Amino acid sequence: MAEAKTEGLRARLHQVQTTLQRVQKEGERVVGRIRKDAKDLLGRDRKKAVQDLLSQAQKLRNDIQRRAERTLKDIEERGQKIVAAIEKQAEKGLEPLVRSLNLPTRDEVEKLKKRVALVEKRLEEIAGSKAA
DSSP states (O other): OHHHHHHHHHHHHHHHHHHHHHHHHHHHHHHHHHHHHHHHHSOGGGHHHHHHHHHHHHHHHHHHHHHHHHHHHHHHHHHHHHHHHHHHHHHHHHHHHHHHTTOOOHHHHHHHHHHHHHHHHHHHHHHHHHHO
16 A cells, blocks of 8 residues: 555656656747747847847746746655655554564564573583583
8 A cells, every 4th residue: 555655646746857858848939939939030230139138038047947847856755755644654553463473572572682692692602611
């Protein structure tokens, strides 16, 4: 279930990225067309107006790109939070099931490992003192 939601988020993220790439390409195409049309329509004395227009178009493009990047970052952060919440819920849901199976917890296994290591060490000490 968590994987399905994660995949769904990844798919949406990919769609957003694809859309942003298309928007960027379309913006570049429009700016190029504006530049060409402006050169055709305006004389040399209006070159300043065209440059201003192109400058504004470039600023607009940069602003859109920054906003798109911020939006993408926000979507990624939200996706991570959602995945973390799903994982936490899965842990809570599985905990009663694990308890009902009467399986040892990780902490219990670690404690047993330590105790066995101590017993082995004592046995080695005893065996070493008997050999001497």
